[in-house]
Amino acid sequence: MTLYSRVRPLAFKLPAETAHDLGKRTLRAAQSTRPTRAALSYAYGYDHPALEVDLFGETFPNPVGVAAGFDKNAEMTHALAALGFGFVEIGTVTPYPQEGNDRPRLFRLREDRGMINRMGFNGQGMERVKERLEEDGTPGVPLGVNVGKMNSSTADEAIEDYRRVFDRLSPFADYVVVNVSCPNTPEEFDESSPEHLERIFETLAAENDADVPILVKIGPDSPEESILELVDIVRELGVDGIVATNTSTTREGLESPEREEWGGLSGKPIADRSTAVIRAIAEHTDGELPIVGVGGVDSAESAYEKIRAGASLVQLYTGFIYGGPSTAKRINRGLAALLQRDGFSSVEDAVGADLELE
Numbered sequence: 001m002t003l004y005s006r007v008r009p010l011a012f013k014l015p016a017e018t019a020h021d022l023g024k025r026t027l028r029a030a031q032s033t034r035p036t037r038a039a040l041s042y043a044y045g046y047d048h049p050a051l052e053v054d055l056f057g058e059t060f061p062n063p064v065g066v067a068a069g070f071d072k073n074a075e076m077t078h079a080l081a082a083l084g085f086g087f088v089e090i091g092t093v094t095p096y097p098q099e100g101n102d103r104p105r106l107f108r109l110r111e112d113r114g115m116i117n118r119m120g121f122n123g124q125g126m127e128r129v130k131e132r133l134e135e136d137g138t139p140g141v142p143l144g145v146n147v148g149k150m151n152s153s154t155a156d157e158a159i160e161d162y163r164r165v166f167d168r169l170s171p172f173a174d175y176v177v178v179n180v181s182c183p184n185t186p187e188e189f190d191e192s193s194p195e196h197l198e199r200i201f202e203t204l205a206a207e208n209d210a211d212v213p214i215l216v217k218i219g220p221d222s223p224e225e226s227i228l229e230l231v232d233i234v235r236e237l238g239v240d241g242i243v244a245t246n247t248s249t250t251r252e253g254l255e256s257p258e259r260e261e262w263g264g265l266s267g268k269p270i271a272d273r274s275t276a277v278i279r280a281i282a283e284h285t286d287g288e289l290p291i292v293g294v295g296g297v298d299s300a301e302s303a304y305e306k307i308r309a310g311a312s313l314v315q316l317y318t319g320f321i322y323g324g325p326s327t328a329k330r331i332n333r334g335l336a337a338l339l340q341r342d343g344f345s346s347v348e349d350a351v352g353a354d355l356e357l358e
C-alpha cells in the first residue's frame with residue numbers, strides 16, 4: 001500500500017479545489033530545499049535511455065509531462081520535475097490576474113475516473129509568473145508555457161493579450177502553446193476562425209526572434225473534418241506542433257452524479273476520443289507534425305496507445321490526481337517495458353507505429 005493510497009481517501013473528502021490547493025502547498029514546500037527535492041527525485045524518479053525524446057531542439061528525459069492547468073502559476077515546476085515528469089507545461093497564463101468562475105468549479109467523477117472543471121482561466125497573471133520563473137530558475141526538464149487571453153477581451157484585445165504574454169514569458173519557454181480551445185471561458189468571438197488564427201500567428205511570429213516553437217491546443221469535440229481543416233490552417237501559418245486535446249463538453253456514458261455539472265470533462269472518459277483525434281491528425285499530416293497527446297492518460301498502456309497513434313509526447317492532469325505522486329514513475333517504468341516487449345529501441349521508434357501511412 002502506498003502512502004498516497006492511504007492519503008487519497010482523506011484528500012477526496014475535501015472539495016476538489018481545496019485538495020488541489022493543499023497538494024500545491026505541499027509540493028511548493030517540498031521543492032523549496034535541495035534535500036527535499038533530492039528526496040522526491042530519489043523516491044519518484046525513473047531514468048531509462050529508451051524514454052528520451054529529442055524534440056523542439058530539446059532532450060526530454062521521458063515523454064510523460066504535466067498538462068496545462070495543474071501548475072497555472074509556475075509554483076511547483078521543480079517538484080513536478082523531481083516527481084519524474086519529463087516536462088511541465090505551465091499556464092494557461094493571461095496578461096493580468098483573473099479570478100475565474102465562482103467556486104465550486106472543479107468536480108471529481110470518481111465512478112468514471114474523470115473530472116469536470118469550469119475554472120475559467122483563474123491565474124495570477126504574467127508578471128507574477130515571470131517573477132517566479134526568475135526566482136526559481138529552470139526546473140531541469142523542458143518547460144512549456146500555455147498562453148491565453150483575458151475572459152473579457154474582444155478579438156482585437158485577444159491578439160494583444162497573446163502578444164504580451166508571449167513577449168514576457170517566451171524567454172523562459174522551450175515551447176509555447178496557444179490555447180484556443182478552452183470550453184469554460186466566455187465565447188465572445190470564434191477563437192479558432194482562420195482569420196483570428198492568422199492574426200495570432202502573424203503577431204507572434206513578429207515577436208519570435210528566438211524561434212521558440214509555437215503549438216496550438218485543440219479541443220476534442222468538433223467533427224474530424226473541422227479538426228483537420230484547422231490543422232491545415234495552422235500548418236500553413238507555420239505551427240510547430242499540436243496539443244491534442246483539451247477537455248470535452250460531451251457527457252456520454254458517465255455514471256457519477258457530478259456528470260450534471262457544466263464545464264470541461266477530462267480523464268478516462270475522454271481517453272479514446274483524444275486518441276482518435278491524435279491518430280486522425282497524424283495520418284492527415286503523414287506523421288510529420290509533432291503531436292503532444294493529452295486526455296485520459298493514466299497508465300503506461302494509455303500513454304503507449306497515444307504514442308503509437310502518433311503522439312511524440314504525452315501529458316496528463318486527471319490521471320495524476322487519481323494516481324498520486326508515483327504516477328510518472330509507474331507510467332515510465334511500464335513504458336520502458338512495453339517498448340522492450342515490442343522490440344522498439346526508443347519511444348521515438350514507437351511514435352505512430354499503429355498508423356496506416358501511405
Ligand SMILES: Cc1cc2nc3c(=O)[nH]c(=O)nc-3n(C[C@H](O)[C@H](O)[C@H](O)COP(=O)(O)O)c2cc1C
Nearest residue numbers: 067068069092117245246266267295296316317318
Ligand atoms: C482543473 C483543470 C484545469 C485545467 N486548466 C487548463 C488550462 O488552464 N489550460 C489548458 O490548456 N488546459 C487546461 N486543462 C486541460 C488539461 O490540460 C488537459 O488538456 C485535459 O484535462 C485532458 O487531460 P487529462 O484527461 O489528463 O486531464 C485543465 C484541466 C483541468 C482538469
